[in-house]
Amino acid sequence: MLRNLTRSNLAAIVVNACLWGACTGSVGNREGVVVGDDKGPGDDFATDGPSADGPCRITVPMRRLTELQYKNAIRDVFAQQAVLPADFAIPNLGSPASGFSNDPEYNAVDLGVARRLNDSAISLPISVVDKLSNLLPCASTPNDACAQTFIDTYGRRAYRRPLEEAEKATLMKAFKLGTGADAFKDGIAAVVATILDAPQFLYQSEIGKAVDGDATVAQLNGYEMASRLSLLLWDSVPDDNLLDAAAAGELDSPNGIRDQVDRLLGDAKARSVMIRFAREWIHLPKPGAGQRTDKAYTDALAAAMQGEFDEFVADSFLSKNAALESFFASTEPYANATLDSFIKADGGYGNRSGLLTQPAVLTGLAGASDTSPIRRAVFVRTKVTCEAFPPPPNDAMAVESALPLPPDATQRQRSAARAADARCAGCHNLIDPLGFGFESFDELGRFREANEDGSALDASGDFVDPVAKDLAGTFASLPELGERLGRSPAVADCLSRQFFRFNYGRMEGDEDTCSVKGIANRFKASGLGLRDLIVSVATADEFRFRKVQ
Amino acid sequence: MHHKNIKRRTVIRGAAGAVLGLPWLELTAGHAQAQSVPKRFVIYFNGQGNLVNKWKPNVASGAALPANLPPMLSALNDYKSKLNLLHPVDNVVAETMGGNGHNKAGRSILSCAGFSGGESSPASGPSIDQYMKQKLNLKSLELKVNGDGVGEYQMLFSGPGQAVSGEANPQRVFDRFFKSLPATGGGTPAPAPVVTAADRLRAKNKDVLSLTKENFATLRGALGKEDQDRLDNHAQRIQDLEKELVTVTAPPPPSLGVAPKCSAPGTQSAQNGPNVYKSQAMNAAMAMACNFAQIVTIQDTQYGALPWLGLGGKAGSDWHGAVHERDPMPELEKGFAWYAKGFKEILDAMNAVPEGNGTMLDNSLVMWITEYGDGASHNTLGIPVLLAGGLGGALKTDRFISFAPGTSSTNRLFVTIMKLFGLPDNTFGVGSRNSGTLPGIA
Numbered sequence: 001m002l003r004n005l006t007r008s009n010l011a012a013i014v015v016n017a018c019l020w021g022a023c024t025g026s027v028g029n030r031e032g033v034v035v036g037d038d039k040g041p042g043d044d045f046a047t048d049g050p051s052a053d054g055p056c057r058i059t060v061p062m063r064r065l066t067e068l069q070y071k072n073a074i075r076d077v078f079a080q081q082a083v084l085p086a087d088f089a090i091p092n093l094g095s096p097a098s099g100f101s102n103d104p105e106y107n108a109v110d111l112g113v114a115r116r117l118n119d120s121a122i123s124l125p126i127s128v129v130d131k132l133s134n135l136l137p138c139a140s141t142p143n144d145a146c147a148q149t150f151i152d153t154y155g156r157r158a159y160r161r162p163l164e165e166a167e168k169a170t171l172m173k174a175f176k177l178g179t180g181a182d183a184f185k186d187g188i189a190a191v192v193a194t195i196l197d198a199p200q201f202l203y204q205s206e207i208g209k210a211v212d213g214d215a216t217v218a219q220l221n222g223y224e225m226a227s228r229l230s231l232l233l234w235d236s237v238p239d240d241n242l243l244d245a246a247a248a249g250e251l252d253s254p255n256g257i258r259d260q261v262d263r264l265l266g267d268a269k270a271r272s273v274m275i276r277f278a279r280e281w282i283h284l285p286k287p288g289a290g291q292r293t294d295k296a297y298t299d300a301l302a303a304a305m306q307g308e309f310d311e312f313v314a315d316s317f318l319s320k321n322a323a324l325e326s327f328f329a330s331t332e333p334y335a336n337a338t339l340d341s342f343i344k345a346d347g348g349y350g351n352r353s354g355l356l357t358q359p360a361v362l363t364g365l366a367g368a369s370d371t372s373p374i375r376r377a378v379f380v381r382t383k384v385t386c387e388a389f390p391p392p393p394n395d396a397m398a399v400e401s402a403l404p405l406p407p408d409a410t411q412r413q414r415s416a417a418r419a420a421d422a423r424c425a426g427c428h429n430l431i432d433p434l435g436f437g438f439e440s441f442d443e444l445g446r447f448r449e450a451n452e453d454g455s456a457l458d459a460s461g462d463f464v465d466p467v468a469k470d471l472a473g474t475f476a477s478l479p480e481l482g483e484r485l486g487r488s489p490a491v492a493d494c495l496s497r498q499f500f501r502f503n504y505g506r507m508e509g510d511e512d513t514c515s516v517k518g519i520a521n522r523f524k525a526s527g528l529g530l531r532d533l534i535v536s537v538a539t540a541d542e543f544r545f546r547k548v549q
Numbered sequence: 550m551h552h553k554n555i556k557r558r559t560v561i562r563g564a565a566g567a568v569l570g571l572p573w574l575e576l577t578a579g580h581a582q583a584q585s586v587p588k589r590f591v592i593y594f595n596g597q598g599n600l601v602n603k604w605k606p607n608v609a610s611g612a613a614l615p616a617n618l619p620p621m622l623s624a625l626n627d628y629k630s631k632l633n634l635l636h637p638v639d640n641v642v643a644e645t646m647g648g649n650g651h652n653k654a655g656r657s658i659l660s661c662a663g664f665s666g667g668e669s670s671p672a673s674g675p676s677i678d679q680y681m682k683q684k685l686n687l688k689s690l691e692l693k694v695n696g697d698g699v700g701e702y703q704m705l706f707s708g709p710g711q712a713v714s715g716e717a718n719p720q721r722v723f724d725r726f727f728k729s730l731p732a733t734g735g736g737t738p739a740p741a742p743v744v745t746a747a748d749r750l751r752a753k754n755k756d757v758l759s760l761t762k763e764n765f766a767t768l769r770g771a772l773g774k775e776d777q778d779r780l781d782n783h784a785q786r787i788q789d790l791e792k793e794l795v796t797v798t799a800p801p802p803p804s805l806g807v808a809p810k811c812s813a814p815g816t817q818s819a820q821n822g823p824n825v826y827k828s829q830a831m832n833a834a835m836a837m838a839c840n841f842a843q844i845v846t847i848q849d850t851q852y853g854a855l856p857w858l859g860l861g862g863k864a865g866s867d868w869h870g871a872v873h874e875r876d877p878m879p880e881l882e883k884g885f886a887w888y889a890k891g892f893k894e895i896l897d898a899m900n901a902v903p904e905g906n907g908t909m910l911d912n913s914l915v916m917w918i919t920e921y922g923d924g925a926s927h928n929t930l931g932i933p934v935l936l937a938g939g940l941g942g943a944l945k946t947d948r949f950i951s952f953a954p955g956t957s958s959t960n961r962l963f964v965t966i967m968k969l970f971g972l973p974d975n976t977f978g979v980g981s982r983n984s985g986t987l988p989g990i991a
Contacts, residue, residue: 061775061779091714091715092700092714093703094670094671094700094712095700097666097669097670108711108712109783109786110713110714110786111713111714111786111789112691112713112716113714114783114786114787114790118758119721122750122751122757123747123750123751125750126746126747126750129746166763166767167764170763171760173760174757174760177753177756177757182746182749185746186746186749186750189746190753190756190757193750193753193754193757194757194764197787198761198764199780199783200767200768202783203768203780205772205776205780207771207772291853291854291856291866291867292866292867293863368863368866368867368869368870369863369866370870391668392650393647394643394644394647394653395926397873397925397926397928398923398926401926507667548773549773549775549776
């Protein structure tokens with residue numbers, strides 16, 4: 001027992017030291033994370049060509065289609081004729097470090113993943129050959145030439161480029177596996193199975209073409225560019241229009257890319273992608289997945305919350321090209337009837353504006369049965385303003401559960417106890433006051449003016465010592481914080497950084513700073529329209545290149 | 550007692566002349582000729598810990614277990630003679646990892662290793678099941694119960710940074726192994742069905758995989774080194790799949806001359822809740838009886854609620870939150886006591902398979918380990934561990950074994966287990982207590 005006590009006291013001292021270094025003061029780990037705006041908007045990294053600092057070039061590994069991209073690709077390659085089982089899923093391998101599901105490491109292939117992909121490859125083709133007359137007009141004359149037509153047409157869509165001769169030969173061998181009375185259909189089924197198992201389909205792999213005078217980089221060819229654009233903007237394979245543009249050389253020029261980016265963003269498939277970005281950025285649970293103690297959280301309400309969020313996000317990023325400021329301050333209604341009556345039952349819309357006051361966000365950043373000022377504040381600090389926060393120390397929960405607190409302590413009482421304990425205060429003095437600005441919304445995002453125990457609720461908050469000084473200070477309500485965030489260059493920088501992560505599915509490293517800055521600079525130069533932000537990502541000069549390994 | 554007849558062979562000469570640990574038992578069953586059964590290792594894991602004070606028996610270390618097991622284990626009273634209870638077992642590595650309380654516990658619990666990269670990255674070393682599988686050249690089966698889980702609970706790794714997934718759907722496990730086998734109970738095999746286009750395509754899977762390897766080779770040439778490595782890793786999994794196809798389409802004869810018959814377990818409809826335990830337990834036991842696998846992991850990934858129990862208060866909808874706050878305690882007791890019932894399905898399924906003079910359970914080691922010693926504070930020290938089965942007599946049972954504070958570790962537990970399986974390793978994983986065995990077990 002004595003030994004245990006000694007050890008934990010030692011641990012506390014070490015933790016204490018770490019915390020002070022990590023969270024207090026305006027320097028330390030939290031700084032150097034925000035992009036900064038040292039050069040002013042548009043000074044460098046123009047869309048086209050290198051800047052005075054030299055071209056920005058980044059590393060992009062081969063990456064497997066995500067589960068969603070796989071599903072969408074099956075839908076689009078086979079013109080919506082193929083049928084994936086409703087419960088199709090690729091086994092889960094932990095969590096993506098970047099927070100985004102297209103993280104290449106998260107989409108690694110273990111035996112279970114390979115088995116599931118092969119199960120799909122060997123069962124799905126039946127639904128394709130059942131609809132073969134819709135997909136392959138020449139199937140009425142079932143011969144090798146018609147099989148070759150199938151391979152050329154659907155192989156090109158699945159591999160996102162014309163097939164090499166060796167690849168055609170492999171698929172023709174698959175066709176020849178069909179024998180007997182149904183030889184043609186069975187052969188086509190084997191072709192589809194072989195396509196679905198092929199790394200040419202499953203991976204975004206890029207080789208590119210040599211760049212004069214620089215052996216360390218390659219410029220993507222038109223087809224590789226088409227894949228990058230469609231997987232970024234549609235989470236799916238290119239359509240024939242995009243492949244044809246690649247074939248015509250239109251994707252070798254920034255203007256040609258720009259035209260296609262505009263076309264792709266006008267398609268409904270782009271809406272789903274922006275919604276995925278926002279859900280994964282905030283780390284919202286899958287709709288309806290999170291159980292809540294409050295029975296008011298029905299499936300219908302959960303769906304209504306998600307619907308409001310989705311439509312608001314998609315409109316903001318696409319059809320409206322909404323300004324960053326309005327993303328955090330808009331009062332335009334998106335609630336359906338279910339959500340509308342839920343909101344009106346507790347104070348109505350007068351206390352709400354922008355993203356942060358949406359019930360989906362407030363619920364997603366709360367616990368299953370209580371609010372979480374900590375999660376809500378950490379979201380703002382790490383995901384909206386891109387400050388780096390150290391993880392909680394190992395004994396954080398043990399320390400907190402030993403704090404002197406009455407049963408059913410309010411969030412403010414818990415916070416006061418943390419503030420009074422030096423082991424907690426270093427970080428929590430930066431977290432808790434910001435989180436209290438969210439407390440006028442309960443764990444389902446209902447507006448309230450009293451705490452659970454009936455005492456008057458103090459809805460004010462304080463953004464203590466942010467790295468970006470324009471964000472500092474107290475605020476009276478959550479909408480006021482939203483307005484401040486929407487006007488801050490640090491938030492524009494941070495959102496640009498999030499889009500870098502979203503695009504490449506990984507955290508940025510030192511070599512990526514130029515790309516992140518370029519995205520931010522073009523975003524600002526355009527007037528901070530959210531559609532312009534995604535355009536800035538897709539038309540980045542460095543997006544046309546890759547570093548040679 | 551059946552284990553009097555068991556002679557344990559510890560090492561053989563491998564084909565290459567190396568000394569290999571051998572996970573096989575030779576059973577000499579009276580008049581029957583000598584038969585070999587593999588030693589099996591089963592790991593069951595649940596999240597959120599347990600209520601240690603209601604799990605730990607009030608007896609001295611080394612003493613027999615009380616006739617009535619403590620409340621959290623009362624579902625296992627019938628198995629008292631086949632159990633070892635160990636406490637405290639410390640996951641010391643997790644204490645050095647920092648970050649999310651589930652990520653660090655999940656990554657380290659079976660690997661005794663830290664993160665390979667950032668805070669949600671895979672472990673930097675293999676988990677004990679995968680390590681033993683590789684060292685002993687065994688086959689493994691990775692199962693999940695109650696969903697595919699949350700990312701924090703990723704705990705199986707084949708090597709540094711290499712996560713291993715599990716199958717949550719019992720029907721898929723069934724289809725993979727048992728579709729073509731006669732049903733348990735000696736029933737007639739399913740009548741030969743009409744051969745459909747789907748059947749004809751599935752029959753070509755081997756050829757499709759062979760062509761797939763051609764596709765891998767075509768793509769590989771122009772890639773850079775790192776991308777080639779990534780592709781080669783996937784190609785290796787394709788080869789594993791090919792081997793699996795051979796195994797499953799041509800099941801080995803039943804491992805024993807006596808029962809069990811290698812046969813298909815019962816229906817597999819349950820996806821969640823208590824019934825999925827029974828389905829996965831039967832899949833596991835029969836996969837081991839058929840020698841499709843000798844190492845099995847069964848991971849419960851439930852996090853939010855245990856809806857089939859109808860618990861009250863916060864525990865009814867927010868199990869994780871209720872564990873954190875130890876509230877309401879009577880409902881937590883019901884919840885944690887239920888895990889013993891789930892675990893009992895595994896013991897029941899294995900105990901129903903006769904082997905030699907005993908059962909498959911007697912010849913196996915089944916470890917029940919959990920995420921925490923104290924769920925409320927997500928403390929990874931002081932974890933309660935249960936070992937069931939006697940490895941054919943190699944391991945004494947019906948004991949409570951405790952360890953001096955600050956001396957035990959999951960590393961030492963796994964070294965102890967490896968020695969029981971004939972492996973020479975003296976260390977496993979990293980950390981300050983990564984070498985040596987736990988006293989009083991073997």
